[in-house]
Amino acid sequence: MAQGGYAIELRGISKAFGPVQANRDISVAVPKGTIHGIIGENGAGKSTLMSILYGFYRADSGEILINGTPTAIPDSQSAIRAGIGMVFQHFKLVQNFTVLENVILGAEEGAMLAGSLSKARKVLGDLSREYELDVDPDAVIEDLSVGHQQRVEILKALYRQADILILDEPTGVLTPAEADHLFRILRGLRDQGKTVILITHKLREIMETTDNVSVMRRGTMVGTVKTAETSPEELAELMVGRKVLLEVEKAPATVGRTVLSVENLSVTDEHGVIRLKGVSFEIKAGEILGIAGVAGNGQSELLEALGGIARATGRVTLNGAELPLSGAGADGRSRRAAGVAHVPEDRQHLGLIMDFAAWENVAFGYHDAPEYQKNALFMDNDALRADTARKMERFDVRPPIPTLPAKSFSGGNQQKIVVAREIERNPDLLLIGQPTRGVDIGAIEFIHKQIVALRDAGKAILLVSVELDEIRSLSDRIAVMFDGKIMGFRDPETTDERELGLLMAGMTGKGEAA
């Protein structure tokens, strides 16, 4: 595997932001010509470490060796010169530029563009053939799929003759098929002698793709192991520092009567684009319906329509009573009164007010509950704070201090606050979007248990997630959405990732586009 020496060697890297020690004495060596995984929970310091490597931050102390030579990387330009290319989680592309223009930006040959463009066209052609990286050089970025945009990012790095390619959470926005293609590309790059660093929190990707894997926890490097000699369980334990249950434990569902019935639900957004195109389904008591799909295929609009946030057309009944979809009664407060709880996808914008204290956030949506009122005029803030403390205790929110603003909590603990607020009201229907996005493994386990417990208490749950593993392990039934429509329903016991992946890409079982 290693063809003589290390592509990157970090020695004793430390970096602090004020009082927060983001990286503490990190040493790691990445052999040339390998795919090296770096995993860790959110806030473990992976991104900081990579930003140091790409010249976004300077390390407080420590040394970076590129191909055995100590190298200073004060800015991105130096990183590029040292042969490092970075594919960010959020692409750094100019949306209304062509592929070619994006590729040459910052790597132009001279003051005039014509020469650079024709050279780039030729180089891109060669690279496409070599690495299965075909994109139309004259296509405008905003017309390309996310998977293709990512290829442009990789091409950008290769055009700058990167020998070391760093990818930060590259599969979050991809369909399983696109992800497989990406990993094929990465293996191709490795086989040509390039070094790839893959940052991810998905254990399965690490196991399938990498040669070695380094685990980070709370700013330190816990260890580096050969992928072939480890297991997902061991990696998870290294990440969290204790044993973690990766599989969700749940008994078979015992379903009751129909709780939610949705007929022909459609949503048109403010630009007049139809986002949700007449979906129909039912959820029974004691059942989790999981909605799978690549982000942006109508799942958000479905949640918002049911949660009373977006105007919609169609017919929705909860326990036989019709829920208004527009006009009076189509709002979050009426929905909550009707027994619908909603954990929104974007907790920092829709779920919480980040500058408000935890106890204030716990009141939102339920602020007119009788137990929070002192009298007709005033709220009983002491009761509210006490209630918040109880909920934080029960949901293991750390630190359990109701007066701390929401932004002071980690992503996982913020999510626990929202989930506690909604689940503790004992709703008939729980709408929950991306329950574990940006949430660390320990908290994922906890939140999953709470969802299953609610289902076992005979409630109906609509789960939307772009994490296919999460959908498969939690759901009693899976619906796959593509382009605003439900492509089909599947039983998680009998379906497989390939079948779901095809549906997510808009193919029906017969392999034709819908």
Added chain:
Amino acid sequence: MDYATLLQLLDTTIRLATPLLFACLAGLYSERAGIFDIGLEGKMLMAAMASASVAYLTGSVWMGVLAGIGASLILAGIHGIASITFRGNQLISGVALNFVASGITVLVAQRLFAQGGRTPPLEGDARFAPITLPFAAALRDVPVIGPLYYEVISGHPFLVYLGFLTVPLTWWVLYRTRFGLRLRAVGENPAAVDTAGISVVGLRFAAVAITGVLCGLAGAYMATALQAGFGREMTAGRGYIALAALIFAKWRPVAALWACLLFGFFQALALRPDVVEGVLQFKVPVTFLDALPYVLTVLVLAGFVGKAIPPRAGGEPYVKER
């Protein structure tokens, strides 16, 4: 309306469109780089005052132009420091600079010349003289084309020709050079520029400086070519009209030329109520004609000309994300 009148109207259109064109292209550089500039007006006014004063004091129009550019650059620099270095609100900075310019121009002119905030009238070499293009006189008698060449195209001061040449130049810079590519990129997605190892701050300051130079030319033209001296508030909202033209043109240089000519034409019409009356066969109040360019501005800004999508990162200070 006869041909001669039409030619006169077009001649006036070109003279009046020139300051709009300089200011509009000025705004184009800045806004394409992601820095909104509502302070075109103030920069023009400062440049008009500075160029008229220096041209009068030195007797040289070229010194005047340099002074105008210098004065405009100072305001542009302040706008840059406020909105790029300190990431302030670009609209507030622009409005503030307009107020500063409005006051300071009159103050300085009064201090220097004590003529009620005006500069003395410029004469001779302190003012731009019309340039007669080659063969203008010889071709004058050729039917149709001759008078068009003589009346409309020939006989303008140097800055008019410079202004019209700036259009293809800007197009070429924007779409054919490395600088233009980076400029357009930084107004759309500064993070892409930053990660490519290019300085966002440097690019934006370069753009703001070009804006300063072009606004300087716009103001100098007002005071030393279109008119003979500076008078208080002489730009009369042309900076805002230029902004409207920029939106109308959807931030594209060649379209900016046509938009400025259109606004210039309306301004020319206001000067010739007799022509308007002759064409329409009824009397139009002069005040209405005067208001026409501004009414058009409001209509454009209110979005009656179709959807104009500004540069995506416009108005947003760039903060490097973690």
